Amino acid sequence: MKFFRLLYEEAGEGRLQLLIISLVPGIAMALVIAVVSTVTDYEQSEGLQWQLLAFFVLGCAVVLFTMNRALNAMTAIVAGYLSRMRIHIADQVRSLNLSAFENIGIVRIRNAVGHDLQTVEETAPAVVGLIYFTMQLIVSAIYIGYLSPTAFAVTMVFLAGAVYFYRRSYADAENLWRRASAGEAAFHKSFEHLLGGFKEVKLNSSRSEDLYANYIVARSELVEDLRIRSGRRFNHGQSISDVFFYALMGAMVFAIPHYVTDLSVPGKIITVIVFSSGAITSIVRTLPMVSRANLAVESLEALDEEFARRVKEAEKPVITEPASLGSGLTMRRLAYRYDARDGERGFSVGPCDLDIDAGELVFIVGGNGSGKSTFVKLMTRLYEPSDGVLLWDGAAVANGNVEAYRSLFSVIFTDFHLFDRLYGIDDIDPARVHALLKDMQLADKVAFRNGRFSTTDLSTGQRKRLAMIVALLEERPVCVFDEWAADQDPDFRRSYYEALLPRLKAEGRTVIAITHDDRYFHLADKLVWMEEGRIVRVDAPQRALADADDGPPLHP
Numbered sequence: 361m362k363f364f365r366l367l368y369e370e371a372g373e374g375r376l377q378l379l380i381i382s383l384v385p386g387i388a389m390a391l392v393i394a395v396v397s398t399v400t401d402y403e404q405s406e407g408l409q410w411q412l413l414a415f416f417v418l419g420c421a422v423v424l425f426t427m428n429r430a431l432n433a434m435t436a437i438v439a440g441y442l443s444r445m446r447i448h449i450a451d452q453v454r455s456l457n458l459s460a461f462e463n464i465g466i467v468r469i470r471n472a473v474g475h476d477l478q479t480v481e482e483t484a485p486a487v488v489g490l491i492y493f494t495m496q497l498i499v500s501a502i503y504i505g506y507l508s509p510t511a512f513a514v515t516m517v518f519l520a521g522a523v524y525f526y527r528r529s530y531a532d533a534e535n536l537w538r539r540a541s542a543g544e545a546a547f548h549k550s551f552e553h554l555l556g557g558f559k560e561v562k563l564n565s566s567r568s569e570d571l572y573a574n575y576i577v578a579r580s581e582l583v584e585d586l587r588i589r590s591g592r593r594f595n596h597g598q599s600i601s602d603v604f605f606y607a608l609m610g611a612m613v614f615a616i617p618h619y620v621t622d623l624s625v626p627g628k629i630i631t632v633i634v635f636s637s638g639a640i641t642s643i644v645r646t647l648p649m650v651s652r653a654n655l656a657v658e659s660l661e662a663l664d665e666e667f668a669r670r671v672k673e674a675e676k677p678v679i680t681e682p683a684s685l686g687s688g689l690t691m692r693r694l695a696y697r698y699d700a701r702d703g704e705r706g707f708s709v710g711p712c713d714l715d716i717d718a719g720e721l722v723f724i725v726g727g728n729g730s731g732k733s734t735f736v737k738l739m740t741r742l743y744e745p746s747d748g749v750l751l752w753d754g755a756a757v758a759n760g761n762v763e764a765y766r767s768l769f770s771v772i773f774t775d776f777h778l779f780d781r782l783y784g785i786d787d788i789d790p791a792r793v794h795a796l797l798k799d800m801q802l803a804d805k806v807a808f809r810n811g812r813f814s815t816t817d818l819s820t821g822q823r824k825r826l827a828m829i830v831a832l833l834e835e836r837p838v839c840v841f842d843e844w845a846a847d848q849d850p851d852f853r854r855s856y857y858e859a860l861l862p863r864l865k866a867e868g869r870t871v872i873a874i875t876h877d878d879r880y881f882h883l884a885d886k887l888v889w890m891e892e893g894r895i896v897r898v899d900a901p902q903r904a905l906a907d908a909d910d911g912p913p914l915h916p
């Protein structure tokens with residue numbers, strides 16, 4: 361079982377010690393039960409049996425002490441595993457390239473960090489109990505064998521029957537639980553739509569009803585049905601093992617006395633079996649938990665394998681020196697294709713040929729869905745090209761320099777994320793931040809204290825202005841803005857095109873902006889037209905204007 365293997369591996373050097381302190385309480389408890397069972401031999405005339413009392417007290421003390429140690433050790437192991445896995449998953453996620461991240465999906469990663477790790481954490485202490493009760497049963501069985509080989513043989517036959525039938529039910533139950541887990545993932549997807557699309561759902565009652573009734577309720581009920589069926593199979597297994605158990609008791613009371621000479625033996629055996637019933641019940645209750653933890657470990661391992669397949673060593677984040685752009689960027693037959701989904705071919709961008717000179721102001725324009733954002737993700741090397749070359753100052757962007765290359769860019773995507781603090785930007789001059797807040801007309805809304813903004817609860821346009829402040833503070837040589845002005849009022853929009861972008865250019869930065877604002881197209885050094893994923897034309901409006909100022913063009 362993967363779950364046990366995981367605990368074994370996580371225990372590391374201390375695994376032998378853990379095994380011993382997990383085995384000891386079960387053995388000690390079985391010995392205590394053996395002492396208790398001798399009550400049938402009790403003779404009042406013999407007085408208090410000091411030896412047995414001492415044995416009893418010592419046994420109980422050993423159980424308490426070693427059980428406590430075993431539980432503490434298991435807690436430490438599992439806490440270490442949890443922390444290590446969380447850190448590992450975060451590290452793997454930041455090492456993925458964007459397409460790998462999109463293909464794995466946020467829901468799956470959240471499920472691993474939340475549900476799967478939590479299941480492992482909750483189940484691990486139960487394993488100590490499982491070992492304890494199993495040992496108790498084994499030693500009790502040996503004790504029964506010592507009292508009467510016949511009774512031992514009968515016990516083993518009944519026990520084998522119970523285990524056989526329980527395992528059959530258990531396998532069915534586990535399959536049903538596996539299907540329930542898959543259904544659970546589908547349910548969470550629908551539920552994410554309810555949370556993420558709360559406003560849209562609130563405003564549209566038929567959407568609300570459809571999402572609720574046909575997806576959330578339907579998927580939840582499917583999971584409910586599978587869980588009930590799975591639970592029933594588990595319970596069925598438990599009931600059958602109980603039948604064997606009662607039959608065993610019956611055999612001890614009504615049959616075994618005919619085969620033993622010492623009539624105190626059946627009484628002792630029954631005492632042991634009665635105690636064992638508690639152990640069997642606990643084991644039977646723990647097994648479904650272990651089964652769920654096993655599925656959780658399977659899913660964590662599958663995710664980890666996917667990470668291993670997709671994380672490219674060369675893409676692992678490394679702290680790089682601030683990069684600079686000397687001559688510019690060159691793209692030759694650069695291409696990218698999204699993976700096919702549901703039998704549909706993925707959208708492709710390219711092959712694209714483009715030169716962006718350092719210090720240029722470049723506008724990328726084109727209809728919706730023409731591939732502008734995808735092209736920018738490819739150019740910034742968030743997506744790995746499926747074909748072609750990308751040159752940075754004449755040198756190919758390849759495995760060794762991709763991290764450094766990415767550090768050229770400050771990007772504001774349309775679906776940008778505002779962080780709670782300025783991660784990775786040291787030595788910030790608060791006066792500079794304050795001046796930028798004033799420039800962006802946010803000074804009365806947002807303050808900058810202790811390295812963080814006082815709030816990010818702002819309007820869409822204001823949030824974008826705050827994102828712009830962060831981008832400017834990064835002081836990267838290339839700024840990329842994806843339809844930044846789309847949510848700004850006309851004044852801000854004008855000052856973005858007529859003041860901010862030219863200022864960035866004047867500072868020597870290269871600016872690449874995706875835009876639909878044709879009234880400002882003339883400001884660009886290069887106007888890159890995209891259609892259906894391809895660059896169909898590149899204009900040079902500023903050069904055209906300069907040429908017009910210099911007199912009539914040579915080739916009208």
Ligand SMILES: Nc1ncnc2c1ncn2[C@@H]1O[C@H](COP(=O)(O)OP(=O)(O)OP(=O)(O)O)[C@@H](O)[C@H]1O
Pocket residue numbers: 462698699706707726727728729730731732733734735
């Ligand atoms: N994460 C994704 N996975 C698969 N396909 C995608 C993904 N994102 C975009 N696409 C595909 O790429 C096409 C181009 O999308 P893209 O966002 O690049 O266009 P755009 O020109 O920026 O559009 P807009 O002007 O509307 O922002 C889309 O029509 C879609 O089919």
